[in-house]
Amino acid sequence: MSPHTLDHAAASEVFNRDEPRVDWHDETLWWVRQKRDRAAMQLPEWEALREAASQIKHHVLSNLDTLLENFERKAQENGITVHWAANAQEHNEIVWSLLHKKGIDRMIKSKSMLTEECHLNDFLRSKGIEVIDTDLGERIVQLRQEPPSHIVLPAIHLKKSDVGDTFHEHLGTEKGATDPQYLTEAARQHLRETFLTRRAALTGVNFAIAETGGFVVCTNEGNADMGAHLAEIHIASMGFEKIIPRADHLGVFLRLLTRSATGQPVTAYSSHFHRPRPGQEMHIVIVDNGRTTQLGRPDFRNSLKCIRCGACMNTCPVYRRSGGHSYHNAVAGPIGSILAPNLDMRKNADLPFASTLCGSCSNVCPVKIDIHDQLYKWRQVLAQEGYVGGIKKTSLQLASKVLASPTLFKLSFNAARTALRIAPWAANNPLNAWSIHRELPDAPKDSFRQWWEKNRK
Amino acid sequence: MSSSRETILQAIRANKPDLLPLPSVYTFESNYPDVLAQYQQTLQMIGGTVEVVPDLARVAERLKEIYPDLTRIAITLPELADLGNADLEVSDPHELEAIELAVIPGRYGVAENGAIWVTEQEMRHRALPFITQHLVLIIRAETIVPNMHEAYRRIQVDETGFGTFIAGPSKTADIEQSLVVGAHGARSLVVFIIA
Ligand code: SF4
Numbered sequence: 001m002s003p004h005t006l007d008h009a010a011a012s013e014v015f016n017r018d019e020p021r022v023d024w025h026d027e028t029l030w031w032v033r034q035k036r037d038r039a040a041m042q043l044p045e046w047e048a049l050r051e052a053a054s055q056i057k058h059h060v061l062s063n064l065d066t067l068l069e070n071f072e073r074k075a076q077e078n079g080i081t082v083h084w085a086a087n088a089q090e091h092n093e094i095v096w097s098l099l100h101k102k103g104i105d106r107m108i109k110s111k112s113m114l115t116e117e118c119h120l121n122d123f124l125r126s127k128g129i130e131v132i133d134t135d136l137g138e139r140i141v142q143l144r145q146e147p148p149s150h151i152v153l154p155a156i157h158l159k160k161s162d163v164g165d166t167f168h169e170h171l172g173t174e175k176g177a178t179d180p181q182y183l184t185e186a187a188r189q190h191l192r193e194t195f196l197t198r199r200a201a202l203t204g205v206n207f208a209i210a211e212t213g214g215f216v217v218c219t220n221e222g223n224a225d226m227g228a229h230l231a232e233i234h235i236a237s238m239g240f241e242k243i244i245p246r247a248d249h250l251g252v253f254l255r256l257l258t259r260s261a262t263g264q265p266v267t268a269y270s271s272h273f274h275r276p277r278p279g280q281e282m283h284i285v286i287v288d289n290g291r292t293t294q295l296g297r298p299d300f301r302n303s304l305k306c307i308r309c310g311a312c313m314n315t316c317p318v319y320r321r322s323g324g325h326s327y328h329n330a331v332a333g334p335i336g337s338i339l340a341p342n343l344d345m346r347k348n349a350d351l352p353f354a355s356t357l358c359g360s361c362s363n364v365c366p367v368k369i370d371i372h373d374q375l376y377k378w379r380q381v382l383a384q385e386g387y388v389g390g391i392k393k394t395s396l397q398l399a400s401k402v403l404a405s406p407t408l409f410k411l412s413f414n415a416a417r418t419a420l421r422i423a424p425w426a427a428n429n430p431l432n433a434w435s436i437h438r439e440l441p442d443a444p445k446d447s448f449r450q451w452w453e454k455n456r457k
Numbered sequence: 458m459s460s461s462r463e464t465i466l467q468a469i470r471a472n473k474p475d476l477l478p479l480p481s482v483y484t485f486e487s488n489y490p491d492v493l494a495q496y497q498q499t500l501q502m503i504g505g506t507v508e509v510v511p512d513l514a515r516v517a518e519r520l521k522e523i524y525p526d527l528t529r530i531a532i533t534l535p536e537l538a539d540l541g542n543a544d545l546e547v548s549d550p551h552e553l554e555a556i557e558l559a560v561i562p563g564r565y566g567v568a569e570n571g572a573i574w575v576t577e578q579e580m581r582h583r584a585l586p587f588i589t590q591h592l593v594l595i596i597r598a599e600t601i602v603p604n605m606h607e608a609y610r611r612i613q614v615d616e617t618g619f620g621t622f623i624a625g626p627s628k629t630a631d632i633e634q635s636l637v638v639g640a641h642g643a644r645s646l647v648v649f650i651i652a
Contacts, residue, residue: 028634043569045485055480062477065469078615084462136640137631153631160633180632184640191641196551212615222587222627222642229584230550240465245479247614251606252483254622255569265499265570266605266624269587269642275618277583279548288465296472 007350012322025157026320032153033314035263036364043255052252054368057305060243061295067210067243068286074213075284078275083285088118091287095120095202095235096127098283102233104129104200110217110224111135112204113151113308114237114287116330120202131202132194134223136187143170149324151331152261152310157323191223201227205238205284206307207253211246214274215284218257218267225271233281236273240286241304253307256366260309294342299377303338305367312361312371318354327351334361334371341378349387352378484606492568492601493652500571503625504638505646509598513537516595516649523647524558524591532560533581534595550584559589559643563623566601566650567608572622573648574612583619587627592643594623598652 006014016022040046060067072082085091091114099107107124109115109131121131121142133142137154141147143166148154155163160178167173173186203224208215215236217224228234244253258264276282295301313319313333324332329340329348334355340348352375355361361371382388446454489495497507510516513536520540524530531553532541543556561580563573573594577583586592602608614620627642638644 031634043487048482048485052480052483055477056483058477059479062474064473065466068466068469078618084465086461086464090461134641135631136629140631153634155631156634158633160635163632180635180637183632184629184637188639188641195641196554209614214615220627221629221640223640225587225621226584226641229582229587240469247612248606248609249483250614251604251609255605262630264503266567266572266622268503268625268628269621269623270572271619271621272614273619274615277577277618286465288461288468292465292468292472295469298474301472301474 006326006328008322008326008328008354009350011326011328012318012354015323015326016321021159022321022323024159025323028156029314029320032262033311033364036260036311036314037263039259039263039265043259049252049256050366050368053256053307053366054305056244056249056252057367060241060245061301061304063245064240064243064295067245068240071208071210071213071243072286074211076213078213080213080276080282080284083283085285085287085289087289088287091118091237091285091289092120092123094285095237096124096129098233098235099124099129099200100127102199104233106130106132106198107200107202108132108134108194108198108227108231109138109202110204110219110227111138111148111154112202112237113148113330114204114239115202116147117289118237118287120237132191132198134191134194134221134227135219136184136221136223139187139191140166143167147325147330149332150310150313151308151333151336157325192226195226195230198227199231200233200235201231202235202237203228205236205242206257207250208238208243208284209245209247209250210243212274214272215242216250216254216270216272218254218270220264220268222269225269228271228273229277232279233283234273234276235283235285237285237287240288240291241306257307257309260311260364260366290343294339297342299381300338300342300374302369303335303342303371303374305369306335306339307367309366311364311366315360315364317356317358317360322354327354334375335369338371338374338378341382345382345385345387349382349389352376352382484610485604486606487569487603489568489603492603493598493650495568495603496566496571496601496650499568500625500646500648503571504628504636505571505625505648507648507650509650509652512651513595516651519649520560520593527557527591529556530558530560531556531585531589533579533585534560534562545581545585547582550582550588553582553584553588556585556589558591558593559585560593560595561586563594563596563648564600565608565611566596566648567603567605567622567624568601569604570624572605572608572624574608574620574622576617576620578617580619586621586623587642589643591645591647592623592626593647593649595649595651598650601650 149157319333337351531543626646629640
């Protein structure tokens with residue numbers, strides 16, 4: 001992942017320079033959001049499903065230790081080796097040592113946001129191990145040496161001409177070719193060769209089942225399966241919150257996941273792994289990396305309910321117009337902006353401000369996370385802890401003073417209205433950061449309060 | 458490593474909220490007037506092809522008609538075995554690489570999403586339904602259930618070491634959201650339903 005130099009506002013400003021591209025990004029994601037709506041509306045029990053998912057996840061968070069211990073015992077009985085990693089470093093070292101022990105220096109990986117979070121690829125590269133991502137979108141961004149910009153649609157920020165250029169350079173496709181069918185075929189051939197020659201495969205985990213000690217991996221391309229079933233060692237990396245109590249709870253989550261993500265009724269492959277195939281090694285790495293800290297923050301622990309569907313990003317008016325990379329975090333968008341400050345408050349203090357707090361994210365979230373409330377709470381925590389810089393801090397302090405006093409509140413609005421009428425340039429000028437991308441309205445002569453006082457009789 | 462296990466579990470115990478119960482309502486009924494028709498409609502929507510046939514003899518005929526040119530065919534259904542010619546008695550799954558068509562029976566079909574539950578027992582090799590260029594699944598009409606809750610009621614997920622819901626051919630929309638069928642797994646899926 002590229003080093004983080006710009007904060008979210010500055011990075012979005014760069015993204016916003018190419019206006020047609022921003023419009024296209026915005027429309028593409030909105031289209032995905034609409035597909036989600038249509039899929040959700042086809043199930044009359046949609047809201048009840050969300051409620052059930054939410055309650056199952058609440059139970060999980062309140063019973064994590066027992067569920068994980070049960071899972072571990074069952075998985076071991078099934079012949080799976082279970083590892084525990086307190087942080088990213090330990091996760092990466094476990095993966096490396098498993099490869100090292102078998103003398104393997106080339107691995108394939110199917111999409112796993114956790115390994116992005118842990119910067120596994122960089123780590124393994126530093127040890128001389130080549131990692132090839134096999135999800136098409138992941139492979140595209142990997143060839144471009146970029147991080148994914150979306151947790152479900154990693155290359156959503158790229159146009160087919162960008163992909164064409166990338167493939168021309170790296171896979172030898174014809175110059176200027178942009179046909180998605182042709183480009184996908186080129187990637188298929190290239191990756192098939194890779195699948196057939198790699199001895200180790202790493203996958204993510206969508207759900208781990210405490211009752212049976214197995215785990216489920218969902219893909220549309222079949223890349224996780226192609227990797228895992230051919231390799232002699234399969235390593236699955238999971239954040240510990242991926243655990244669910246019983247197999248029949250999968251009915252709830254599989255019905256919600258893909259409908260929320262892309263509007264499909266289910267992914268093309270929902271694979272349930274319980275035992276290694278004969279002659280194969282299967283390992284699971286259970287990762288904390290800050291999750292226990294988040295669990296201990298009552299205001300933010302619900303973010304651990306997330307099933308990584310991406311719906312909150314697709315609907316977010318800020319994400320759609322600023323692009324995933326502006327969030328400088330493995331998980332972008334509204335949920336990423338809650339998870340990131342947990343990992344590093346200083347580095348990610350800007351992210352909870354990358355939201356309009358419109359609540360659309362919370363409305364679509366299949367597990368009913370109070371996303372926009374948590375973003376609002378983070379703003380307060382970050383301000384209190386002194387991580388909110390310059391202009392934002394002054395205006396917030398001023399705002400809290402004004403909001404605390406009815407007189408000041410009344411006066412400030414009267415003053416603002418007068419200022420807008422007499423000297424609109426004072427607000428609509430480049431020194432006012434807020435007005436750069438906004439047209440301020442014509443100010444009415446009367447405030448609502450004045451109108452109300454005049455007219456209520 | 459084992460110390461991290463203890464650290465993590467202890468931190469969880471210290472930080473977790475008070476125990477909350479599991480919901481009692483978490484399965485739902487889907488009432489389709491005709492589950493077979495619903496299944497067909499859903500599978501077509503997600504890029505699969507479906508044919509309702511009276512028996513396996515008809516499946517055999519149709520296979521010859523649909524895939525006249527394919528030479529490397531793997532069949533895991535004993536009744537149709539003589540149509541196949543690929544050797545499945547291999548110990549290394551890499552040897553399945555050249556297979557063009559795999560014909561595999563499925564256990565259950567799910568009307569709401571077109572998925573079919575297949576376990577490694579039917580696949581013979583876990584890699585087979587993925588590594589093959591084209592895939593045919595065969596189910597019986599009476600095994601089609603309305604939704605995933607009903608499917609999980611019938612399935613024991615750990616009965617075999619591996620099982621998967623297959624819903625349509627392999628696909629991707631990673632290039633400008635254009636749907637392309639045939640990413641890494643099978644390029645096409647035909648489902649025969651014996652009714
Ligand atoms: S927070 Fe909710 S909507 Fe966002 S990715 Fe997670 S589960 Fe999906």
